[in-house]
Amino acid sequence: xxxxFIGLGNMGLPMALNLHKAGFETYGKNRSEGxxxxxxxxxxxxxxxxxxLAAQMDVVITCLPMPADVEGVYTxxxxxxxxxxxxxxxxxxxxxxxxLNQQLFAQAEQAGVSFLDAPVSGGTTGAExxxxxIMVGGKEEVFNKVKPVLEAMGKNITFVGPSGSGSAAKLINxxxxxxxxxxxxxxxxxxxxxxxxSDMLFNILTNSFAQSRIMDRHYPDFIAKESYEPGFALKLLxxxxxxxxxxxxxxxxxxxxGSSVRELLNRAVADGxxxxxxxxxxxxxxxxxxxxx
Amino acid sequence: xxxxFIGLGNMGLPMALNLHKAGFETYGKNRSEGxxxxxxxxxxxxxxxxxxLAAQMDVVITCLPMPADVEGVYTxxxxxxxxxxxxxxxxxxxxxxxxLNQQLFAQAEQAGVSFLDAPVSGGTTGAExxxxxIMVGGKEEVFNKVKPVLEAMGKNITFVGPSGSGSAAKLINxxxxxxxxxxxxxxxxxxxxxxxxSDMLFNILTNSFAQSRIMDRHYPDFIAKESYEPGFALKLLxxxxxxxxxxxxxxxxxxxxGSSVRELLNRAVADGxxxxxxxxxxxxxxxxxxxxx
Numbered sequence: 343x344x345x346x347f348i349g350l351g352n353m354g355l356p357m358a359l360n361l362h363k364a365g366f367e368t369y370g371k372n373r374s375e376g377x378x379x380x381x382x383x384x385x386x387x388x389x390x391x392x393x394x395l396a397a398q399m400d401v402v403i404t405c406l407p408m409p410a411d412v413e414g415v416y417t418x419x420x421x422x423x424x425x426x427x428x429x430x431x432x433x434x435x436x437x438x439x440x441x442l443n444q445q446l447f448a449q450a451e452q453a454g455v456s457f458l459d460a461p462v463s464g465g466t467t468g469a470e471x472x473x474x475x476i477m478v479g480g481k482e483e484v485f486n487k488v489k490p491v492l493e494a495m496g497k498n499i500t501f502v503g504p505s506g507s508g509s510a511a512k513l514i515n516x517x518x519x520x521x522x523x524x525x526x527x528x529x530x531x532x533x534x535x536x537x538x539x540s541d542m543l544f545n546i547l548t549n550s551f552a553q554s555r556i557m558d559r560h561y562p563d564f565i566a567k568e569s570y571e572p573g574f575a576l577k578l579l580x581x582x583x584x585x586x587x588x589x590x591x592x593x594x595x596x597x598x599x600g601s602s603v604r605e606l607l608n609r610a611v612a613d614g615x616x617x618x619x620x621x622x623x624x625x626x627x628x629x630x631x632x633x634x635x
Numbered sequence: 636x637x638x639x640f641i642g643l644g645n646m647g648l649p650m651a652l653n654l655h656k657a658g659f660e661t662y663g664k665n666r667s668e669g670x671x672x673x674x675x676x677x678x679x680x681x682x683x684x685x686x687x688l689a690a691q692m693d694v695v696i697t698c699l700p701m702p703a704d705v706e707g708v709y710t711x712x713x714x715x716x717x718x719x720x721x722x723x724x725x726x727x728x729x730x731x732x733x734x735l736n737q738q739l740f741a742q743a744e745q746a747g748v749s750f751l752d753a754p755v756s757g758g759t760t761g762a763e764x765x766x767x768x769i770m771v772g773g774k775e776e777v778f779n780k781v782k783p784v785l786e787a788m789g790k791n792i793t794f795v796g797p798s799g800s801g802s803a804a805k806l807i808n809x810x811x812x813x814x815x816x817x818x819x820x821x822x823x824x825x826x827x828x829x830x831x832x833s834d835m836l837f838n839i840l841t842n843s844f845a846q847s848r849i850m851d852r853h854y855p856d857f858i859a860k861e862s863y864e865p866g867f868a869l870k871l872l873x874x875x876x877x878x879x880x881x882x883x884x885x886x887x888x889x890x891x892x893g894s895s896v897r898e899l900l901n902r903a904v905a906d907g908x909x910x911x912x913x914x915x916x917x918x919x920x921x922x923x924x925x926x927x928x
Contacts, residue, residue, distance in 0.1 A: 440829070463843040475843040498842045500835065510829045511839055514822045518845035521818040524892045528814075529807045532879075535886035536733070536803045538795065546804050549791045550756040550768045552811035554847035586825075593828035594928050596920070599817040602895035627889070635887050 344369070345491060346395035346402040348415055348422075349436070350377040352572070353462065354405035356469040357435070357495045361403075362386045364494035369395060393425035401491055405435040405462075407578060409585070412436050416446050423453050430455040431488055435476075437461045437516065437578075439585050440506030441592075443479060447505035456484040459505060461512035462496060465559075465574055473497040477515075479508035513589050516582035517600050522556035523579065523620050524603045527627040529557075530565055535631065541566065564621035576623060577616030580607040637662070638784060639688035639695040641708055641715075642729070643670040645865070646755070647698035649762040650728070650788045654696075655679045657787035662688060686718035694784055698728040698755075700871060702878070705729050709739050716746050723748040724781055728769075730754045730809065730871075732878050733799030734885070736772060740798035749777040752798060754805035755789060758852075758867055766790040770808075772801035806882050809875035810893050815849035816872065816913050817896045820920040822850075823858055828924065834859065857914035869916060870909030873900040 343366055347358035350372040362368040362385055369390050370381040378388045392415060395402050402422060406412050412434060416422050422432060423446075432450055434443065434457070443459035450457035458480035468474040474496035478485050485501045492499050502511050529552070533543045544561045547553060564570055583604040590597045597604075610616070610626040618625065636659055640651035643665040655661040655678055662683050663674040671681045685708060688695050695715060699705050705727060709715050715725060716739075725743055727736065727750070736752035743750035751773035761767040767789035771778050778794045785792050795804050822845070826836045837854045840846060857863055876897040883890045890897075903909070903919040911918065 463845075465844070475839060477839055498839070500839050502831065502835065502839075507829075507831060510826075510831060511836060514825050514831075514836065515840060515843050515845045517825065518818045518822050518840065518847070518850075521814060521821075521892060522845075522847060525811045525814040525818075528883075528888065528890050528893050529811050531888045532807050532810065532883055532886055532890075533803075535888050536800075536882070538800060538803055538807075542793065542795065543804060543807065546768060546770055546791070546793050546795075547808055547811065550808050551758070551848050551852065552756075552808045552815075554811070554815060554849075555844050556847075557811075559844065589829070590821075590825055593825055595821065595824045595828050595924050596927065597821050597825075598895050598899045599814060599892050600821050602891050606891045631888050634889065 343367070343401060343491070344399045346371065346390070346399040347405070348392065348395070348402065349405040350381050351405065351407065352466050353469045355381060356466065357405060358386060359384055360472045361491065361494050366491065366494065369399065371395060391420070392422060393420050396422045396425040396430060397427050399430065401431045401433060401488055403433045403435055408581065409438040409442055412438050412442065417449065423449055426453050426455045428454045431484060432457045433460045433488060434458070435460050435462050437512055437582055437585065438509060439588055440509045443506040443509050447480060456481065457505070458484055458488070459508040460492065461509055463512065463515050476500070477502050477508040477511040479503060480505050510589065513582065513586045516579065517586045517597070519556055520579055520583045520603050520607065521599045522554045523560065523623050524606065525554070526557050526560045526621070527624040530561070530624055531627045531631055560621035560624070564619055565624050570618040570622035570625060573619035573621070575616060576607065576618050576620045577611050579620040580611045580616065583607055636660070636694060636784070637692045639664065639683070639692040640698070641685065641688065641695065642698040643674050644698065644700065645759050646762045648674060649759065650698060651679060652677055653765045654784065654787050659784065659787065662692065664688060684713070685715060686713050689715045689718040689723060690720050692723065694724045694726060694781055696726045696728060701874065702731040702735055705731050705735065710742065716742055719746050719748045721747045724777060725750045726753045726781060727751070728753050728755050730805055730875055730878065731802060732881055733802045736799040736802050740773060749774065750798070751777055751781070752801040753785065754802055756805065756808050769793070770795050770801040770804040772796060773798050803882065806875065806879045809872065810879045810890070812849055813872055813876045813896050813900065814892045815847045816853065816916050817899065818847070819850050819853050819914070820917040823854070823917055824920045824924055853914035853917070857912055858917050863911040863915035863918060865910070866912035866914070868909060869900065869911050869913045870904050872913040873904050873909065876900055
């Protein structure tokens with residue numbers, strides 16, 4: 343099976359490499375050449391344009407940072423849908439709105455091809471280890487056809503339901519990730535200000551009902567080391583929280599904690615914290631508290 | 636060692652029984668007689684007043700719902716401090732403010748007795764199994780003397796620091812519990828409204844970065860069963876969030892998510908949801924969303 347992979351970023355590159363290692367004839371494509379070279383150095387194929395990938399591959403996977411990037415790659419004049427060969431299966435692993443998924447799904451149907459939304463969770467560590475959680479929306483028979491492809495990249499692979507369902511599950515996941523991130527910021531800022539030992543606090547909290555996988559990620563590798571190299575950038579989490587807000591509005595669900603965190607993260611990005619790892623929300627918390635003192 | 640235990644509630648009764656089972660000569664005391672009878676039926680001693688406990692025991696533990704209850708039992712005319720024999724060690728396992736702990740610590744010193752703040756985490760399950768997390772503030776040599784007593788009730792026992800430190804750690808724990816509780820409410824409300832299968836969503840989230848011990852508690856045993864018998868009552872979590880707000884104000888720390896959740900929980904209690912388990916915040920979420928639809 344020939345697989346194209348568009349978007350060789352922090353997530354996409356290790357995902358594409360895992361496809362290559364699993365024996366799929368994998369073609370990588372990225373806006374910047376540097377990432378393509380890295381992929382080629384480790385045995386991946388490069389050199390095909392987006393239209394060529396659409397015309398020659400059996401499956402094309404996209405893994406892109408922003409919804410606008412996804413729209414461009416799919417619906418642009420030189421995009422995937424314009425050149426897609428009959429029977430092509432398109433899989434979008436980006437985090438976008440269920441609405442955009444449903445729109446691409448409908449356009450793909452019209453073009454005689456298939457589309458799945460298949461956003462992932464698990465970060466760069468999960469992408470490298472091939473242990474991502476993958477949440478899939480679309481037609482189940484299409485999902486079954488590409489299951490081996492997904493299994494090369496992830497471990498907990500769930501067919502969630504109709505088009506957009508994968509993204510709905512992913513956005514709900516991100517809502518919790520965002521809220522839990524801010525919970526960590528507030529908890530450790532309070533601990534620091536009161537004068538507790540943060541390592542001791544972490545040991546207490548991770549063994550109690552305060553435990554979250556986000557705290558287990560953010561504290562030891564980022565906050566304790568005062569090092570906020572992403573990982574997953576704060577600006578991407580902020581983008582996701584904005585997508586959740588749109589989904590919640592359509593679903594008529596009040597996001598109390600979600601809204602307060604979303605507003606804060608948007609301010610953090612505006613204040614220049616967006617390129618930090620998402621755990622850097624703690625650094626923003628400390629800076630804001632400092633102003634108050 | 637003779638141990639008095641004041642407050643045989645959902646948490647206190649199993650804790651006192653574990654002391655009895657561990658071989659301590661344990662005397663239970665509760666405002667309502669029914670709980671004392673339960674304790675006596677399982678072999679515990681009863682019948683001593685608060686002053687008698689203060690005069691005759693080596694250690695007296697308190698585990699009470701509200702800060703005002705704690706203040707009354709310690710500083711009232713018939714309270715512990717008025718009748719305390721020299722060398723008595725007082726341990727408060729209630730969740731109160733670090734400020735109240737420090738005040739009782741100072742009064743205890745004046746009366747020639749010792750005081751530790753030792754709030755617990757782990758819920759009724761942890762109390763019954765004797766696996767509570769216990770966070771202790773006060774003098775370390777006093778902590779060392781009563782460590783066997785604490786070990787009969789808990790597993791992760793940490794000496795955190797000077798008087799009030801145990802409560803500071805506990806309140807930070809509760810801040811996260813409160814925020815995580817609301818994260819669960821918003822996530823599952825969104826899932827329900829979008830039309831996802833909640834059991835499937837739980838399986839995805841608990842295996843991804845959305846996981847929290849609070850979600851692992853709230854979903855399977857409460858939300859999935861639509862049963863909100865406490866457990867830990869929403870009004871108590873609300874009380875704790877109010878205590879955290881006071882601590883944060885003193886520490887000059889901005890609680891963004893914490894404040895939004897605190898306000899919501901106070902409204903939930905005012906609207907009659909306080910006696911539900913804390914996971915019942917989800918039921919309140921659904922009721923509020925319904926109004927908007």
